[in-house]
Amino acid sequence: MATSKILIAQGGGPTAVINQSLVGAVLAARRLRQVDFVYGARHGVRGIVNEDLLDLTQETTDNLERVAATPASALGSTRDKPDVKYCQEIFKVLRAHEIGQFFYIGGNDSSDTVRIVSEEARKAGYPLRCMHIPKTIDNDLVGNDHTPGFPSAARFVVQAFAGANLDNAALPGVYVGVVMGRHAGFLTAAAALARKYPDDGPHLVYLPERDFSTDKFLADVKAVHDRLGRCIVAVSEGIHDASGTAIASQLAKTVERDAHGNVQLSGTGALADLLCDEIKDKLKIKRVRGDTFGYLQRSFLGCVSEVDQREAREAGERAVQFATSGAADGSVAITRTGDYAVGYSLLPLEAVAGRTRVMEDELIAASGTDVTDAFRRYLQPLLGTGLPEVARLRAPAVPKLLGATR
């Protein structure tokens, strides 16, 4: 019974390559002699308790390959985190369907879900192999060189800032781009790889790993703007002051105090707008624009790193191999073994679950507003090939005949 039926699910925020992991696991499982059925749960653990399962043994390989190339979670996802009672409901369903192995593709919260399900299964005496397959654009899983999903999202951020830099050079001003990542700044830091020429932006990068001061921020922007006549800023949504207070809520409070009212600022564009308002008000710069990359950075169709695709696929396949060959539950992790090459290891669930990796100090420049060469070397091979090249005119100036400048 133990391995005759396999159940796989997807949790947390979708990515560009999470379906690669799904298909990697499904195809690997379908090749196993001892596996009769591969089930998928709709919307993560919620689909298990609702007995909302699909029989993936009935999927054609061709369709699975096309699903693998499709972004977002094909099975559907959930933010549910099971407690003991929820787990009992899960086991009731697993027992009824004689499921022997459970694979959950997800990030931090999902790995903790796998840990809880694994523990409760053991306590309940229910024989269940539980495997976590990593996925998160935030790149914040400990024990991993990087996580599937991050390289493609990073590629989006690079392409976005490379384009914003060109746009801003054409119509100069200040541009603020707010990037996802509440605790870890990896995705925001990726913006630094958008630069080609020495004066290219982003000129300033603000990460949640460093305390944010609005005064320092304004002085930084002013210095760049005075020097170049323009300034591109990459900001993590998770920036906070020394006391840990999110800047979004801090600035919002100021607005509230000015307005003597209760202004709701829960919308996703709030941080970018507030930072832009600060720049306009305090620095008297006229052309200030802000974009919040929002869901585009994780869902945009057609922005994907082929390195990321390959690794996400392998992580799913290795999870099935670990489950079949090993004797322990665990979390699959990517290890860098060369420049550039990776391997996959199995970590104890407790080593990953509920823990958050942030950017290591050696990846952040001493200024606190840029990355180091070590970060550039770290990220470059993950972005994949085929990134569009940009070029500038380099024609000489025509000698002035009138001389006066208006």
Add this chain to the structure above:
Amino acid sequence: MATSKILIAQGGGPTAVINQSLVGAVLAARRLRQVDFVYGARHGVRGIVNEDLLDLTQETTDNLERVAATPASALGSTRDKPDVKYCQEIFKVLRAHEIGQFFYIGGNDSSDTVRIVSEEARKAGYPLRCMHIPKTIDNDLVGNDHTPGFPSAARFVVQAFAGANLDNAALPGVYVGVVMGRHAGFLTAAAALARKYPDDGPHLVYLPERDFSTDKFLADVKAVHDRLGRCIVAVSEGIHDASGTAIASQLAKTVERDAHGNVQLSGTGALADLLCDEIKDKLKIKRVRGDTFGYLQRSFLGCVSEVDQREAREAGERAVQFATSGAADGSVAITRTGDYAVGYSLLPLEAVAGRTRVMEDELIAASGTDVTDAFRRYLQPLLGTGLPEVARLRAPAVPKLLGATR
């Protein structure tokens, strides 16, 4: 003297292909026997009055080709609109440099600039051939089947909504995406081509060509959400009520009234956030997310339609050919001559300048919240090839053994 020196410049908002038009014109001009020099003005007409000119005769063809493939305005752009005095400064510089032909690549405002410069040159007795080369992601130039820059921006919108639809299907809720286009809804309408399956979003499309009612909007969203458990909305930034008041400022006023203060809502994320707040408040739907596509939709590096690239290139080349062979100033226009094929005509500047095309009635569905098949047929060939395909799992459900749903 009349054609020995040519001057070219770029105005208005950058696009993904405006440099194709630049390079198309420069290469065509450099091939002409009677042209000795091809100059480029930095930052549009401002570069002329500042005598800030580049000698594009000194650009290598290879670098020009790489610049052509680079988004945004390589010469730099401007929002300046010359008056008579400004024009006199322009002629002073043109006369000093013996410029005989002036090419200006841009949208509505730029075409009007060309018209004013052309008129003032005639009045001043300065012999100058003035040509407008079309460019605008808004697609709002009259006399054109479509304008260079629009197809690539439309492709971005399609890829964005196709991805947002998948993300929203994985984690259901309401998603509002705000798209550029203050008067013309073409770019917002492009979102409709993101659909593949019958229940795909965007489920509602709001255009500036139709009056917007917040109550009707809430009823529309509720109906879709009740039916599908989720809802994707594409909204033009230019939506307004029957009196012409922009919804952004209308909703902002409500917030101000609630708060008894002066809340600044000029930030670009405001409309999306305000619409999301309305949905949360009035419909009591929990998961409501808004994105403002902002500058990403016009500047994102690596999202381009090859049809757009080709036509932008041709528009620049044809402008030089019209200027050399004809006897009149004018604006190059794209005409659809087949399904799919185009030709280029020269319109009088007065026919284009200062006028705004909006979506024709036959392109908008009777519901006012969708497009027609005519629009789909219109846009599809412009998007180019290689759009990523999406696929769904279609595995059968596993029969329920317990039956209860949680």
